[in-house]
Amino acid sequence: MKAVLNGRDAQLVEGLTRDQLLGVLRCMVLSRKLDDKEIQLKNQSQIFFQISGAGHEAVLVAAGLTLRSGYDWFYPYYRDRALCLQLGVTPLEMLLAGVGSKNDPASGGRQMPSHWGHTTFNIVSGSSPTGTQVLQAVGSAEATVIYSRVPQIPDRESRFKDDEITYVSLGEGATSEGEFWEALNAACLRRLPVLFLVEDNGYAISVPVEVQTPGGDISRLVRSFPGLHVDSIDGTDFFASLRAMRDAAAYVRARKGPAFVHARVIRPYSHSLSDDEKLYKTPAEREAEATRDPIRRFTEFLTQNGLVTDEELAALAADVEREVNEAALQALAAPKPARNTAEMWLYSPDVDPSSSAFETPAHPEGKLDTMVSAINRTLKDEMARDARIVIFGEDVADVSRKDALPIVSGKGGVFKLTHGLQRLYGDDRVFNAPIAEASIVGRGVGMAVRKLKPVVEIQFFDYIWPAMMQIRDEMSIMRYRSGNTWSCPMVIRVPIGGYLRGGGPYHSQSGESIFAHCPGVRIAYPSTAIDAAGLLRTAIRCDDPVLFLEHKHLYRQTYNKGEYPGKDFMIPFGKASLRREGDHVLVITWGALVQRSLLAAQQAEKDHFSVAVLDLRTIVPYDWEAIAAHVKRTNRVVIAHEDQVMCGFGAELAARIAGELFEHLDAPVKRVGAKNVPVAYHPDLEEAILPQSSDVLKAIRETARY
Numbered sequence: 001m002k003a004v005l006n007g008r009d010a011q012l013v014e015g016l017t018r019d020q021l022l023g024v025l026r027c028m029v030l031s032r033k034l035d036d037k038e039i040q041l042k043n044q045s046q047i048f049f050q051i052s053g054a055g056h057e058a059v060l061v062a063a064g065l066t067l068r069s070g071y072d073w074f075y076p077y078y079r080d081r082a083l084c085l086q087l088g089v090t091p092l093e094m095l096l097a098g099v100g101s102k103n104d105p106a107s108g109g110r111q112m113p114s115h116w117g118h119t120t121f122n123i124v125s126g127s128s129p130t131g132t133q134v135l136q137a138v139g140s141a142e143a144t145v146i147y148s149r150v151p152q153i154p155d156r157e158s159r160f161k162d163d164e165i166t167y168v169s170l171g172e173g174a175t176s177e178g179e180f181w182e183a184l185n186a187a188c189l190r191r192l193p194v195l196f197l198v199e200d201n202g203y204a205i206s207v208p209v210e211v212q213t214p215g216g217d218i219s220r221l222v223r224s225f226p227g228l229h230v231d232s233i234d235g236t237d238f239f240a241s242l243r244a245m246r247d248a249a250a251y252v253r254a255r256k257g258p259a260f261v262h263a264r265v266i267r268p269y270s271h272s273l274s275d276d277e278k279l280y281k282t283p284a285e286r287e288a289e290a291t292r293d294p295i296r297r298f299t300e301f302l303t304q305n306g307l308v309t310d311e312e313l314a315a316l317a318a319d320v321e322r323e324v325n326e327a328a329l330q331a332l333a334a335p336k337p338a339r340n341t342a343e344m345w346l347y348s349p350d351v352d353p354s355s356s357a358f359e360t361p362a363h364p365e366g367k368l369d370t371m372v373s374a375i376n377r378t379l380k381d382e383m384a385r386d387a388r389i390v391i392f393g394e395d396v397a398d399v400s401r402k403d404a405l406p407i408v409s410g411k412g413g414v415f416k417l418t419h420g421l422q423r424l425y426g427d428d429r430v431f432n433a434p435i436a437e438a439s440i441v442g443r444g445v446g447m448a449v450r451k452l453k454p455v456v457e458i459q460f461f462d463y464i465w466p467a468m469m470q471i472r473d474e475m476s477i478m479r480y481r482s483g484n485t486w487s488c489p490m491v492i493r494v495p496i497g498g499y500l501r502g503g504g505p506y507h508s509q510s511g512e513s514i515f516a517h518c519p520g521v522r523i524a525y526p527s528t529a530i531d532a533a534g535l536l537r538t539a540i541r542c543d544d545p546v547l548f549l550e551h552k553h554l555y556r557q558t559y560n561k562g563e564y565p566g567k568d569f570m571i572p573f574g575k576a577s578l579r580r581e582g583d584h585v586l587v588i589t590w591g592a593l594v595q596r597s598l599l600a601a602q603q604a605e606k607d608h609f610s611v612a613v614l615d616l617r618t619i620v621p622y623d624w625e626a627i628a629a630h631v632k633r634t635n636r637v638v639i640a641h642e643d644q645v646m647c648g649f650g651a652e653l654a655a656r657i658a659g660e661l662f663e664h665l666d667a668p669v670k671r672v673g674a675k676n677v678p679v680a681y682h683p684d685l686e687e688a689i690l691p692q693s694s695d696v697l698k699a700i701r702e703t704a705r706y
């Protein structure tokens with residue numbers, strides 16, 4: 001640091017004028033005062049949650065001064081109040097979040113305060129799970145790289161800046177999450193322009209750092225990551241923080257790779273208002289922390305160097321107080337969200353995938369082909385149509401070592417669904433990912449927020465679970481939680497299901513009902529090649545996140561082959577397909593049970609039962625109109641699915657049919673599905689566990705004769 005001279009005007013400290021230094025102090029004080037005001041309001045039950053940024057202000061103002069608001073991209077942690085102020089979020093906007101006003105720009109009353117989000121400043125909507133944001137930031141940085149490398153994206157200049165970077169912060173506790181390590185892995189593998197800031201206040205609620213991190217020093221652990229710029233600083237020292245942030249940002253902007261700043265800060269206000277740190281921190285520890293208070297340190301620096309007088313400090317404090325009080329009064333008077341808006345913003349208000357816009361005619365080619373081919377060709381055609389589509393996952397590329405491409409035919413997925421895509425569209429748009437499912441989905445979310453269109457693959461449904469938090473807490477909820485200001489339309493393709501004769505418990509799972517229970521995600525589950533093509537195109541072109549379930553057993557059957565329906569063929573979501581007419585019993589089904597139900601229906605004919613088979617094709621939304629119409633006609637219903645009967649999606653349908661169509665029923669609704677055990681390896685066991693045609697037939701007979 002340049003020596004500081006007594007005096008007020010021209011001298012620069014780290015390139016900052018006196019006015020700028022006073023601005024730094026004001027931002028820190030404002031941040032703290034907002035915490036104090038929120039605490040007061042919470043104690044008066046005028047707001048409903050509070051978590052403070054106290055003790056973190058110095059490094060955050062340093063970050064805010066270094067990074068470019070509305071230019072760089074931001075995934076701030078909940079303690080990043082001072083950063084957000086520095087970027088341009090106003091005290092009023094912060095307090096609007098506290099009161100849950102409909103005018104809160106972060107969420108419109110849907111999220112707790114300090115879950116930052118602001119489109120003007122590129123602050124992407126944040127959530128509560130510690131660590132999910134890190135993978136999304138990596139995806140955002142990846143979007144920067146993809147935009148810079150794919151000139152076919154027509155308006156890409158408006159979507160990125162050559163030297164922009166993505167900032168993400170987290171606590172030292174959150175570095176224990178696997179997602180943090182997955183993010184570092186991906187960032188370093190691809191040398192992505194992302195800046196990680198770990199704000200280490202020594203505690204994760206009551207758990208001290210030495211219980212989270214071996215050796216208690218996260219920067220020591222990450223130093224061996226290739227290409228990662230690592231710095232470790234006292235984050236209560238504003239100037240040390242500023243230098244570290246500048247060095248890190250310069251490294252990332254120069255595209256040398258990712259950077260990691262480990263800032264040791266303090267947390268003087270307990271974890272949140274629900275916590276009392278006196279229960280686990282000794283008085284001596286709390287006193288020692290207080291001596292490092294960043295506001296105190298910075299104020300001392302200014303006074304000791306003659307840069308501010310006591311009167312000026314008092315005036316600054318009074319001015320901040322006035323601003324905060326005024327903002328609080330405005331926030332308390334601001335409109336609340338109306339109760340009848342509670343269900344808004346789950347899905348895109350502009351693009352409805354169940355509308356007739358997604359009902360386009362087929363132009364069949366005259367040659368029957370498998371579901372694998374239909375999906376592969378749909379991906380090829382869509383990638384040609386929309387250069388924003390990127391495909392990644394485990395083994396999805398043809399090769400990772402490009403030199404091999406002219407020599408070998410390429411892998412293109414363990415089921416070959418993505419074969420040839422890399423060869424056609426290059427490895428910026430089709431690439432392999434490490435085996436890290438949260439990373440695949442989380443990075444996809446980050447890219448989708450940046451308006452790329454990720455179509456990612458989870459290799460087997462059985463291994464989707466590491467991604468569950470990204471799916472349930474992030475992808476599905478992004479639009480809702482941000483009050484429709486951020487969204488992440490993307491497609492997750494997932495091979496699902498059993499009947500493989502030897503798939504065992506970990507290559508045979510079903511479980512669509514689990515995802516149907518996640519508001520905000522759409523679920524398609526085609527049973528034929530043509531439906532797969534039409535529904536996948538709808539999934540890609542719609543504006544919502546879609547889980548696209550592809551049954552492995554249906555990939556290469558002959559009975560569900562179809563003629564490729566052409567480059568623009570789409571099937572709207574929520575439109576079932578009546579696969580067989582019938583008057584006595586209705587079988588509602590999807591996936592691999594469609595064919596089994598058709599066979600059962602044929603058999604039932606011998607008993608003179610006329611059975612209709614309705615293939616739902618999409619689970620969310622599902623075609624209630626068609627269900628109701630056919631139930632009213634047949635008055636007898638069987639629901640047949642591969643998933644366990646216990647809590648399967650059939651339970652939802654059966655309950656709704658019983659609740660809304662009771663007077664039309666002549667028999668109880670019957671469900672057919674797997675037994676309540678995992679799918680076992682031996683084919684005899686598998687056959688006993690998964691529902692067979694004979695089970696559907698039995699249910700049809702019982703229902704018909706009831």
Ligand SMILES: Cc1ncc(C[n+]2csc(CCOP(=O)(O)OP(=O)(O)O)c2C)c(N)n1
Binds near residue numbers: 131172203204267
């Ligand atoms: C995945 C997840 N697990 C648990 C929690 C509950 N929780 C909220 S904050 C927190 C501690 C986080 O500590 P750290 O990352 O060090 O940040 P700090 O609060 O200390 O700034 C925990 C356990 C959560 N929000 N998300």
